[in-house]
Amino acid sequence: MRAELLAWYGDCGRTLPWRNIDNSYAIWISEIMLQQTQVKTVLPYYQRWLEQFPTVEALAAADQQTVLKAWEGLGYYARARNLHQAAQRIVAEHNGEIPKDFDTITTLPGIGKTTAGGILSSAFNLPHAILDGNVKRVLARLVALPVPPARALKDLWQLSEILLDPTNPRDFNQALMDLGATLCTRRNPQCDRCPCQAHCQAYNRNIQSELPMSETKGPLPHKQIGVAVIWNEQDQILIDRRKQEGLLGGLWEFPGGKIEPGETIEDCIAREIQEELGIEIAVGDRLCTVTHAYSHFKVTLNVHHCTHLSGEPQPIECDEVRWVTLDTIEEYPFPKANIHIINALRAYAAGQTPVDVVETAPST
DNA sequence: CATACGTGGAG
DNA sequence: TCTCCAAGTAT
Numbered sequence: 001m002r003a004e005l006l007a008w009y010g011d012c013g014r015t016l017p018w019r020n021i022d023n024s025y026a027i028w029i030s031e032i033m034l035q036q037t038q039v040k041t042v043l044p045y046y047q048r049w050l051e052q053f054p055t056v057e058a059l060a061a062a063d064q065q066t067v068l069k070a071w072e073g074l075g076y077y078a079r080a081r082n083l084h085q086a087a088q089r090i091v092a093e094h095n096g097e098i099p100k101d102f103d104t105i106t107t108l109p110g111i112g113k114t115t116a117g118g119i120l121s122s123a124f125n126l127p128h129a130i131l132d133g134n135v136k137r138v139l140a141r142l143v144a145l146p147v148p149p150a151r152a153l154k155d156l157w158q159l160s161e162i163l164l165d166p167t168n169p170r171d172f173n174q175a176l177m178d179l180g181a182t183l184c185t186r187r188n189p190q191c192d193r194c195p196c197q198a199h200c201q202a203y204n205r206n207i208q209s210e211l212p213m214s215e216t217k218g219p220l221p222h223k224q225i226g227v228a229v230i231w232n233e234q235d236q237i238l239i240d241r242r243k244q245e246g247l248l249g250g251l252w253e254f255p256g257g258k259i260e261p262g263e264t265i266e267d268c269i270a271r272e273i274q275e276e277l278g279i280e281i282a283v284g285d286r287l288c289t290v291t292h293a294y295s296h297f298k299v300t301l302n303v304h305h306c307t308h309l310s311g312e313p314q315p316i317e318c319d320e321v322r323w324v325t326l327d328t329i330e331e332y333p334f335p336k337a338n339i340h341i342i343n344a345l346r347a348y349a350a351g352q353t354p355v356d357v358v359e360t361a362p363s364t
Numbered sequence: 365c366a367t368a369c370g371t372g373g374a375g
Numbered sequence: 376t377c378t379c380c381a382a383g384t385a386t
Binding site for chain 3: 038039041042076078082112133135177180217295
Binding site: 038040073076078079150186187246247248294296335336 | 365367368369370371372373374375
C-alpha cells in the first residue's frame with residue numbers, strides 16, 4: 001500500500017508553501033497554525049508571519065502583543081502564546097535550533113505527539129508517525145473502525161506507526177494527509193480515485209460514507225453578555241486586556257459580563273463594570289448586538305454606549321486597562337466578536353445608524 | 365478519560 | 376438556519 005500511496009502522492013499531492021523547504025522554523029510555524037485549522041485559512045497568515053518573524057530569533061525577540069496581533073483572527077490563541085514561549089526556549093536552550101529529538105521537542109509548549117511527528121518527519125525526514133484529523137479518518141476507513149476514532153486512539157497510533165514508510169517518512173506522512181484532505185474526505189469520498197481502494201475495508205463493505213463514526217454532542221449553551229463601550233470626556237474608549245490563562249487569553253476586549261437571571265442589560269453592565277474595573281458609569285443607548293459561536297458555547301453580546309462618571313479604572317479581573325481612541329484601537333489584538341463591535345463603532349462615528357451583527361441566529 | 369480552547373466553511 | 380468539524384494540545 002505504501003508504494004501505491006507514494007506514487008499517487010507524486011502525481012496528485014498538493015503544492016504547499018511549507019512543503020519541500022529547508023526551514024524547520026517555517027515548518028514548525030505551519031504545523032502549529034494548521035492545528036484544527038484548514039489549509040486555506042492558514043495560507044495568508046503563514047505568509048505574513050514569515051515576513052514579520054522570519055527567524056526563531058525574531059519571534060523570540062518580539063513582544064507578546066505583536067505576536068497576538070499577527071495571530072488575530074486565527075483562533076485558539078494559546079497556540080500563539082505557546083509559539084512565542086517555545087521560540088524563547090529554543091533560542092535560550094537549543095542555540096536557536098529546532099530540536100530533532102522527539103522527547104525534547106515535545107517538552108516545548110504547543111507541540112504534542114502529532115505535531116512533533118509532523119515536524120520531525122517533514123523537516124528532517126525522521127521516522128515518526130502522525131495522527132491528525134485526516135489520518136484518523138483515512139485509517140478509520142481503512143480498517144472499518146467500528147467505534148469513533150477518539151475511542152481507539154491507541155490502535156490508530158499503532159496503525160499509523162506500522163504503516164509508516166521507514167525509508168521515506170516525510171512523503172508518506174504528507175501523502176496520508178493529502179489523501180484525507182483531497183479524496184478521503186468526510187463527505188463524498190472519491191474512492192474511485194483512491195490509491196488505497198483495494199486495501200480499504202470501508203470501501204469493500206461500501207460503508208465509507210458511514211465512517212468514521214462520530215460522537216454525539218448536545219447543543220451548545222448560549223450565554224447573554226452585557227458589554228460596555230465606556231467613553232470619557234476626551235472621547236476615548238476603555239478597553240481591557242484579558243488574563244493570560246483561558247479563553248482569548250492576552251487579547252483585548254470591551255469590558256462586560258454575564259447577565260444574571262432577572263437582571264436587565266443595563267443593570268448587568270453597571271454591575272460588571274463596578275466589579276471588574278471599580279468605576280461608576282451611566283449606561284446609555286445600545287450600540288449593537290453581536291451573536292458569536294465559540295467551540296463550546298455561544299454568546300450574545302448586548303453592547304451599550306456608556307459614560308464614565310467617577311473612579312480610576314482598576315485591572316481587578318484583567319491584566320491591564322487602557323483608554324484608547326478609535327484611531328489607535330487597531331494596534332491591539334481583539335477577538336473576532338469584538339472586531340464586530342469596533343466596526344459598529346466606526347459606523348457610529350461616521351454617523352450611521354446602529355447595526356446588529358448576527359453571525360449565528362440566537363437559538364433562544 | 366473528558367473538557368476547554370476560535371474561527372470559517374460546507375452542506 | 377444549524378450542525379459538523381478542520382494538520383490538536385493542555386489539563
